[in-house]
Amino acid sequence: MTRRVVLIGHPVAHSLSGPMLQAAFDERGIDARHELRDVSIPGLPAAIEDVRGTDHLGAQVTIPHKERVVPLIDRLTDEAHATGAVNTITKEGKRLVGHNTDVPGFRVALDSLVGRQKMPKMAVVLGAGGGARAVVYGLITEGFQRVVVFNRHLHRGEGLVRHFGRSAAHMELKAMPWHESIIEAELARTRVLVNATSIGLHGDVAPIPAGIIPPGLLVMDLIYNPSQTRFLREAAAAGAEATANGLVMLLHQGTAQFELWTGQPAPIEIMRERLEAALAAREASADDAASEAAAGVAAAAEAAPAPTPAPGD
Ligand code: NDP
Numbered sequence: 001m002t003r004r005v006v007l008i009g010h011p012v013a014h015s016l017s018g019p020m021l022q023a024a025f026d027e028r029g030i031d032a033r034h035e036l037r038d039v040s041i042p043g044l045p046a047a048i049e050d051v052r053g054t055d056h057l058g059a060q061v062t063i064p065h066k067e068r069v070v071p072l073i074d075r076l077t078d079e080a081h082a083t084g085a086v087n088t089i090t091k092e093g094k095r096l097v098g099h100n101t102d103v104p105g106f107r108v109a110l111d112s113l114v115g116r117q118k119m120p121k122m123a124v125v126l127g128a129g130g131g132a133r134a135v136v137y138g139l140i141t142e143g144f145q146r147v148v149v150f151n152r153h154l155h156r157g158e159g160l161v162r163h164f165g166r167s168a169a170h171m172e173l174k175a176m177p178w179h180e181s182i183i184e185a186e187l188a189r190t191r192v193l194v195n196a197t198s199i200g201l202h203g204d205v206a207p208i209p210a211g212i213i214p215p216g217l218l219v220m221d222l223i224y225n226p227s228q229t230r231f232l233r234e235a236a237a238a239g240a241e242a243t244a245n246g247l248v249m250l251l252h253q254g255t256a257q258f259e260l261w262t263g264q265p266a267p268i269e270i271m272r273e274r275l276e277a278a279l280a281a282r283e284a285s286a287d288d289a290a291s292e293a294a295a296g297v298a299a300a301a302e303a304a305p306a307p308t309p310a311p312g313d
Contacts, residue, residue, distance in 0.1 A: 003032050004055055005261065008047050008069075009062030012036040014201060014225050016278045017060060017254060023274035024258050027267045032057050041068065048072045052094045058261045059089040063198060066102075066130025073098035083137045084163050085130040088257045099260060102134030103141075105253030110138060110192075113218050113244045120191035120218065121145040124183070126207050127196035128157040128175070131222050135196050136160060136173070146172040148186050152197075154178070184212035193235070195221040200229035207231060215239025222246040226286070227279055251275055 005025075007017055018034045025032045039047040044065055051059045061069050066085040070076065073086055074095040080086045086098035114120065123139050125132055128151035139147050147168075151157035157175030164173055176182050187193065199207040200223050208231075213219075219235040224246035232243045254275075255266035 001031070001055065003057040004035055005032055005057050005059065006035050006037045006047075006051065007060040007062060008037050008039050008044070009060075009065060010038055010040055012038050012062065015062065016225060016250065016275055016282070017062075019278040020251070020254050020271045020275045021258060024254075024267050024271050025262075027270045028262065028264050030262055030264075032261075039065070041065075044068060045072055048089075048096070051089055051091075051096060056091070058091060058257075060257065061087050061089065061130075063131070064129065067133070070098065072096075079103045079137070082164075082167060083130075083133040085133040087130070087134075087253065088260060090260050099257075100134055100137075101253040101256035101260070102131060102249065103138055104256050105249040105251070106134050106138040107142065108252040109220060109244060109246070109249040110142065112248055113192075113220055113242055115242065119143060122190045123147045123192035123194065124186050124190045125149045125194045125196055126183075127151060127198075127222075128153075128160045129196065129198075132196035133160060133163070135194050135222070136164060137167070139192075140164060140168050140171065140173070144171060144192075146190075147174075148190070149173070149175045150178050150183055150186075151175065152178050180209060180212060183208055187212060187214055187217070191218060193217050193219045195219075195223070195229075195231050198223070200226075200231050204230050206234055210234035210238060213238040213240070216241050219243045220246070222249065224250050225279060225282055227283065247275065247279070 007015055022034045037047060066087055069086050076098045079100040080098040083100045085100055087102050088099040090097045119142055121144055123144055125135055128149055136147060149157045149160055154177050161173050161175045195207055197207050199205055213235050215238055217240050219240045221229050221232050223229050227245050236243050251272055255268050258266040
């Protein structure tokens, strides 16, 4: 029987997990099919219940459900428990086990952003959702000494800080209100800046104004599609020492998922190639759509009758 691996989220259309994981299943001869399942918040319990069926090998959980799914799972691994967020579900018979492979994915991405220099100690994280929890946990366990979280809804940032209470007891972990002047002051003393909001996933918008980003930072955007968000472009233009999108994190959280579901080593090079090809194809079709839309606007303007002069013109 072909078994399913479903990606449960809302939205899901931007995701590149499908091509990456399907290529890995095919390469290793595993009879599994990746499927996207767009699930709204009220539909989440039923979608998770479906995963218990024998036709499911497991599931991925993405935006905005990573925290909400926790009470629907039977057992959590240490990292899922520590973060309070689940991005991967495996099965023990009908029982569901929640994992968080975003954490190892983020660690690899951070190491690659930092390169050969010493691991920095201070970071600013924008966002306090499921992805931000993996980022903050990764920073805590990498030995960061000061991490400041800014979130549109302050209470969610404060909830994140409370959640990490004991594991962050040795360092300074704070949630601060989303005010430009406060973010600017914090950026002036930090070294690493991570966008873990979904701002930039749809539309060419950035979470913070370009003018408050100082030069010399190590900057990561968890978003990978588009590959160059406005945030990353503006950080680079401001003189960032290095920038990275979320592709490395996506790849490495995906290889960890593959190994959990199949017990086999992930074909990482095949997955990387497929991911990069899928991203290039999506970006090319987005460019085509944008050119077609622009051509349509120009043609409509040419075909439109000249405006009637207003009285008095
Ligand atoms: P959640 O829905 O859990 O969190 C979304 C976050 O974005 C919250 O902090 C939310 O703030 C903030 N946000 C959304 N819209 C706005 C807005 N208009 N203005 C200000 N803040 C906003 O999503 P996730 O944490 O799961 O994902 C966040 C992003 O990270 C997504 O783009 C996702 O694709 C990406 N991601 C990438 C990964 C990778 O492997 N590369 C892994 C994990 C995530 P508030 O709480 O105030 O609503």
